[in-house]
Amino acid sequence: MKKLLKNARVIDPLQNLDSKKDILIADGRIADIGGNIDISGAEIIELSGMIVTPGLIDMHVHFREPGYEYKEDIESGSMSAAAGGFTSVACMPNTNPPIDNAALVEYVKSRAASIGKIKLLPIGCVSKGQEGREIAEIGDMASCGAVAFSDDGKPVSDSSLMRKAMVYASAFDKIIIDHCEDSALFEGGQINEGYISTLLGLSGIPACAEEIMVARNILIAKEMGVAVHIAHVSTKGSVELVRRAKSIGVKVTCEATPHHLILTEDAAMGYNTNAKVNPPLRTKEDTEALIEGLKDGTIDAIVTDHAPHHIDEKDVEFDKAAFGIVGLETSLGLILTHVVEKAGVNLSTAIYKMTAGPAAVLGIEGGTLKIGSAADITVIDPNLEWTVDKNKFFSKGRNTPFDGWKLKGKAVMTLMDGKITYTDETMHNYS
Numbered sequence: 001m002k003k004l005l006k007n008a009r010v011i012d013p014l015q016n017l018d019s020k021k022d023i024l025i026a027d028g029r030i031a032d033i034g035g036n037i038d039i040s041g042a043e044i045i046e047l048s049g050m051i052v053t054p055g056l057i058d059m060h061v062h063f064r065e066p067g068y069e070y071k072e073d074i075e076s077g078s079m080s081a082a083a084g085g086f087t088s089v090a091c092m093p094n095t096n097p098p099i100d101n102a103a104l105v106e107y108v109k110s111r112a113a114s115i116g117k118i119k120l121l122p123i124g125c126v127s128k129g130q131e132g133r134e135i136a137e138i139g140d141m142a143s144c145g146a147v148a149f150s151d152d153g154k155p156v157s158d159s160s161l162m163r164k165a166m167v168y169a170s171a172f173d174k175i176i177i178d179h180c181e182d183s184a185l186f187e188g189g190q191i192n193e194g195y196i197s198t199l200l201g202l203s204g205i206p207a208c209a210e211e212i213m214v215a216r217n218i219l220i221a222k223e224m225g226v227a228v229h230i231a232h233v234s235t236k237g238s239v240e241l242v243r244r245a246k247s248i249g250v251k252v253t254c255e256a257t258p259h260h261l262i263l264t265e266d267a268a269m270g271y272n273t274n275a276k277v278n279p280p281l282r283t284k285e286d287t288e289a290l291i292e293g294l295k296d297g298t299i300d301a302i303v304t305d306h307a308p309h310h311i312d313e314k315d316v317e318f319d320k321a322a323f324g325i326v327g328l329e330t331s332l333g334l335i336l337t338h339v340v341e342k343a344g345v346n347l348s349t350a351i352y353k354m355t356a357g358p359a360a361v362l363g364i365e366g367g368t369l370k371i372g373s374a375a376d377i378t379v380i381d382p383n384l385e386w387t388v389d390k391n392k393f394f395s396k397g398r399n400t401p402f403d404g405w406k407l408k409g410k411a412v413m414t415l416m417d418g419k420i421t422y423t424d425e426t427m428h429n430y431s
């Protein structure tokens with residue numbers, strides 16, 4: 001059955017498009033896009049007042065399957081993603097066992113395919129068992145569909161292993177994504193090292209714990225002429241390092257999360273474990289530098305680093321609580337309200353960082369509504385005012401510091417390959 005999306009404001013940064021258009025979907029693909037498409041026999045979805053964008057892509061999530069299904073599984077994660085407007089997510093391999101071989105890559109892919117709500121792009125481990133000693137079977141995993149490699153949750157501390165992995169992955173046109181953290185400087189840290197950590201008597205994580213590893217990765221990428229991607233940048237210094245490296249042609253890319261763009265270390269006041277995340281929330285100077293990095297192109301992608309945990313892992317003393325924030329169902333609303341409206345990032349730029357930006361970093365298809373592309377589409381109601389209610393999440397995780405926040409703008413319909421994977425209650429006419 002053909003579908004005709006009528007009268008939406010269509011934003012497709014890759015085509016430099018921002019105007020009222022109709023979109024015709026046939027056989028799961030974009031069949032036509034134009035001023036006023038008239039065709040008989042298509043299901044018409046009237047979208048006046050709505051924004052239509054390419055399906056959102058999140059290149060950094062944790063779905064916890066296999067091994068930690070009590071935190072999240074591929075089904076609950078997929079539903080959460082679709083509800084947040086996402087059509088593709090790249091899943092980190094810090095599961096149990098870690099995704100360090102082709103069979104496990106196949107497993108998560110087939111689980112997601114059987115659920116059919118999301119395109120799951122598996123990220124394989126850099127090192128066997130994420131132990132940081134021996135390089136994992138990167139080639140095998142790449143040929144089975146791993147889109148990138150990372151030991152996320154942990155850094156790749158051994159610089160020689162990192163250098164080998166970056167060069168090896170480049171032979172398959174794949175990148176290494178590094179969680180940048182100097183283990184000795186991080187040691188026992190709980191929140192950003194600064195005023196609040198002193199006030200709360202919590203062990204601090206200095207900015208240089210991140211920046212040293214960002215610099216190291218840039219130096220390796222430069223020397224070997226290969227690419228590297230920096231996960232969740234949180235400091236002004238990291239943004240500056242990446243900006244300078246890009247300006248001299250180093251193949252470095254990076255990403256930032258809504259929580260690092262919007263919140264500061266103050267969120268941990270009152271020992272709020274829902275604001276405990278790694279890397280930690282930093283200072284106003286850092287959030288401003290991250291916003292600047294989005295505006296000037298230093299930051300390539302907005303990611304959630306969706307990191308669900310069980311209530312029992314958060315409802316404990318601060319230093320015993322797990323690091324992580326769930327993000328799939330709040331990301332778009334937070335970005336529209338606080339990064340576009342408040343901080344003045346251009347809407348099309350923000351959409352780019354959530355679609356074509358990450359697609360370019362990973363070298364995958366998607367992130368555009370060009371004719372012939374898969375009909376992965378997000379419908380946004382830019383005027384819908386709503387309140388974050390963690391108890392309504394599709395995710396099993398409730399660990400958000402944004403509960404109760406009032407936001408404006410929300411994904412109200414998500415389509416993957418032309419099939420509706422999510423409809424908001426405000427769009428009950430469609431299913």
Ligand SMILES: NC(=O)N[C@@H](CC(=O)O)C(=O)O
Nearest residue numbers: 062152153277278307323324
């Ligand atoms: N970000 C986090 O605080 N936690 C992540 C790990 C990670 O992204 O490093 C997790 O897996 O829980």
Ligand SMILES: [Zn+2]
Nearest residue numbers: 152153179231
């Ligand atoms: Zn990480």
Ligand SMILES: [Zn+2]
Nearest residue numbers: 092152153305
């Ligand atoms: Zn992560």
